[in-house]
Amino acid sequence: MGSATIFFWLQLPNVSKSYRTALTITGIVTLIDTYHHIRIFSFWSEAFVVASKDGGDSAVQLTGAPFNDGYRYVDWLLTVPLLLIELILVMKLPQQETVSLSWKLGLASALMVALGYPGEIQEDLSVRWFWWCLSMLPFCYVVFTLAVGLAESTSKQPSLAAASLVSAARYLTVLSWCTYPFVYMVKSVGLAGPAATMYEQVGYSIADVMAKAVFSVLIWAIASEKSAVEESGKLLPNWVLGCSLLVKRLY
Amino acid sequence: MGSATIFFWLQLPNVSKSYRTALTITGIVTLIDTYHHIRIFSFWSEAFVVASKDGGDSAVQLTGAPFNDGYRYVDWLLTVPLLLIELILVMKLPQQETVSLSWKLGLASALMVALGYPGEIQEDLSVRWFWWCLSMLPFCYVVFTLAVGLAESTSKQPSLAAASLVSAARYLTVLSWCTYPFVYMVKSVGLAGPAATMYEQVGYSIADVMAKAVFSVLIWAIASEKSAVEESGKLLPNWVLGCSLLVKRLY
Numbered sequence: 001m002g003s004a005t006i007f008f009w010l011q012l013p014n015v016s017k018s019y020r021t022a023l024t025i026t027g028i029v030t031l032i033d034t035y036h037h038i039r040i041f042s043f044w045s046e047a048f049v050v051a052s053k054d055g056g057d058s059a060v061q062l063t064g065a066p067f068n069d070g071y072r073y074v075d076w077l078l079t080v081p082l083l084l085i086e087l088i089l090v091m092k093l094p095q096q097e098t099v100s101l102s103w104k105l106g107l108a109s110a111l112m113v114a115l116g117y118p119g120e121i122q123e124d125l126s127v128r129w130f131w132w133c134l135s136m137l138p139f140c141y142v143v144f145t146l147a148v149g150l151a152e153s154t155s156k157q158p159s160l161a162a163a164s165l166v167s168a169a170r171y172l173t174v175l176s177w178c179t180y181p182f183v184y185m186v187k188s189v190g191l192a193g194p195a196a197t198m199y200e201q202v203g204y205s206i207a208d209v210m211a212k213a214v215f216s217v218l219i220w221a222i223a224s225e226k227s228a229v230e231e232s233g234k235l236l237p238n239w240v241l242g243c244s245l246l247v248k249r250l251y
Numbered sequence: 252m253g254s255a256t257i258f259f260w261l262q263l264p265n266v267s268k269s270y271r272t273a274l275t276i277t278g279i280v281t282l283i284d285t286y287h288h289i290r291i292f293s294f295w296s297e298a299f300v301v302a303s304k305d306g307g308d309s310a311v312q313l314t315g316a317p318f319n320d321g322y323r324y325v326d327w328l329l330t331v332p333l334l335l336i337e338l339i340l341v342m343k344l345p346q347q348e349t350v351s352l353s354w355k356l357g358l359a360s361a362l363m364v365a366l367g368y369p370g371e372i373q374e375d376l377s378v379r380w381f382w383w384c385l386s387m388l389p390f391c392y393v394v395f396t397l398a399v400g401l402a403e404s405t406s407k408q409p410s411l412a413a414a415s416l417v418s419a420a421r422y423l424t425v426l427s428w429c430t431y432p433f434v435y436m437v438k439s440v441g442l443a444g445p446a447a448t449m450y451e452q453v454g455y456s457i458a459d460v461m462a463k464a465v466f467s468v469l470i471w472a473i474a475s476e477k478s479a480v481e482e483s484g485k486l487l488p489n490w491v492l493g494c495s496l497l498v499k500r501l502y
Contacts, residue, residue, distance in 0.1 A: 009261065012261065017265060020261075020262075020265055021262070021265070024257075024258055024261045024262065025258070027257075027261075028254045028257065028258055031254055031257070032254055066301070078254075
């Protein structure tokens with residue numbers, strides 16, 4: 001995640017001005033994620049210990065220190081809206097659509113994370129499912145908007161390569177996002193203890209790498225591709241305009 | 252806050268030269284705030300512990316180490332005048348007005364923070380209220396200047412978008428600032444102990460995020476919008492100049 005941040009920021013001069021905000025935000029998302037994973041790592045180290053009983057098989061044991069999952073939710077609260085905003089920015093929609101989509105998807109995704117947390121810290125299974133269901137409402141809205149609502153805008157991308165990269169980014173978001181509700185269920189189906197927490201953390205971490213680092217590489221590829229297309233396009237009209245002006249004046 | 256700093260500084264080449272000082276200061280404000288929140292965080296970690304009593308519900312308990320609120324006031328002493336100066340700079344008022352407003356609002360806001368601190372560290376409720384009242388005098392002056400005094404300058408902004416963003420920044424300042432006196436009152440109405448300190452810290456932290464990170468995003472948006480307006484204005488004369496030159500040569 002940290003390396004991804006450095007990659008995106010070093011790439012800033014290589015994309016045209018209109019995609020630099022998207023690429024800056026992309027690096028910020030992976031930076032925030034780096035910070036929170038370091039925090040989660042130290043909580044993890046303190047809360048669990050792998051020990052072998054009487055020289056036999058190793059087992060995960062509790063140290064007694066609480067494992068705090070709050071950092072992951074604080075991370076999501078910040079990064080998930082930013083991830084959606086960077087996708088919208090890189091699509092370069094009309095300004096009004098950019099602003100309204102950023103607000104709608106940003107707020108819906110923040111609400112989704114906020115509604116997930118009360119269930120995550122619950123032992124009671126019915127309460128966990130209650131918050132899971134509530135959280136799925138904004139989740140479905142965001143996923144539906146990405147899969148269906150943005151289909152038309154995707155077809156308007158300046159090149160076939162750009163359009164297919166935008167599609168890939170949209171579907172990667174939809175697919176990687178769908179892993180989260182299933183990981184959340186690990187504890188909702190009655191699994192408990194350090195092993196359940198371990199599966200949950202491994203699941204969330206893999207999903208985070210897909211939804212953030214891999215997704216962000218696609219965002220960078222879109223920005224690069226569109227910059228190249230626009231730069232080659234920009235040279236022509238100026239040159240053509242100059243010639244046509246000259247021809248007009250002369251004849 | 253740290254991510255916001257990086258975002259603002261990476262955006263420096265994207266705004267025109269006259270807004271770069273404002274954007275540099277914006278990043279410095281969030282950087283100073285990052286530093287102080289790390290300090291506050293470590294004091295917090297040392298002063299409080301979340302422990303469960305006999306395996307039951309978790310509760311906040313004192314460790315005995317003192318929680319030092321001085322860092323937040325040192326932070327405010329530096330950042331609050333800078334925040335007001337960045338707003339004045341981004342409005343691009345006539346130079347004399349910029350200098351005189353920066354001095355007036357800068358000094359008044361520093362005085363406001365300095366007068367608040369003696370009350371903050373007091374247990375005695377009447378002494379707390381005394382300093383609260385004194386601190387409210389420069390507070391009201393600053394808020395009044397922002398809400399009323401800057402209304403005319405706002406209407407002179409170069410585009411409707413810029414004017415509404417400046418208004419939003421002014422009113423966000425007024426609104427977020429108004430939360431501080433109320434949070435200060437948490438302890439002034441007789442609440443005490445770790446729970447009161449917790450509510451106070453949560454309140455101040457939320458207000459700081461609004462008054463600094465969110466406010467600064469508005470400052471950046473104003474700088475971007477005004478840069479775009481000014482640049483498109485600059486391009487036109489060049490084009491007109493080129494045409495008139497061509498016409499001159501031909502006839």
